[in-house]
Amino acid sequence: MIKVEDNQGTRLDSYLSEKLELSRSKVQKLIKEDLVTVNGKNVNGSYQVKLNDEIEVNDDLNYEINVEPEDIEIDIVYEDEDLLVINKKSGMVVHPAPGHYTGTLVNALLYRFNIKGGENHRPGIVHRLDKDTSGLMLVAKNEWTHEKLSEMISKKEVERHYLAIVSGLIKHDTGTIDAPIGRDTADRQKMAVTDQNAKEAITHFRVLKQFKENTLIECILETGRTHQIRVHLAYIEHPVVNDPAYGKGKATDFGQMLHSKSIKFIHPRTGKELFFEVEPPIEFKNKLEELENEE
Secondary structure, eight states: OEEOOSOTTSBHHHHHHHHHTOOHHHHHHHHHTTOEEETTBOOOTTOBOOTTOEEEEOTTSOSOOOOOOOOOOOEEEEEOSSEEEEEEOTTOOSSOBTTBOSSSHHHHHHHHSOOOSSOTTSTTBSSOOOTTOEEEEEEESSHHHHHHHHHHHHTTOSEEEEEEEEESOOOSSEEEEEOOEEEETTEEEEEEEOSSSOBOOEEEEEEEEEOSSEEEEEEEESSOOTTHHHHHHHHTTOOBTTOTTTSSSOOOSSOOSEEEEEEEEEOTTTOOEEEEEOOOOHHHHHHHHHHHHHO
């Protein structure tokens, strides 16, 4: 937390740029993504800081981090000169951040590839999976591809399907959750369905199988907000099993039962449609078998 004791009247983006030793454009990006609050509220970059203002910058991005290549095994599903499709294992953080400076997917990528494009602490990353979510991710290998893939995701031109095991029995075979998501005002490390400083968030789902007290569903992201599927499913009172943040259960060694099963997109350079699909990890399958045996 930064308490304003000098330079009051300065624009927020300029003030933080100096205090954090970050470029003004990077600070503006943090503000735009609602990762900066003043006295607990989101404001825009032109806000003029006042004496005793309390400014918080969410730990997810922010400071310049020197990322070291590390020899960590990763599952490469597809590779060409422009991009990679990775099958990320549960428990792996995507990029370095405070508390997770090593052992991330980015550390592993830099050991094997000359990745360019994106921010210095997460080169190549165009979208993320939560630490304990397994499955497919797109990675750009150069600046041009990073720009194109980011634009495609923004325009909803990348189709992503997930498998989730949720608590309770979902009554409808299909459905759409259209509820805006923003920072949880009670806990800034979490997201929530809210009308305050929120962004459009849409998740489609269909029921694949019902068990005694759980449901296996497929989710399709129309938007890609932080923790979107987990927040939306908790919002309709069917949280992902083993989700320590949004569910009722305790954290486990494996984490929440959420898997990025498939991804489909048009290759930005060749124009060819690409589709990839991977099976969920053994822990996910074991949970399904356990639920089958309960019936």
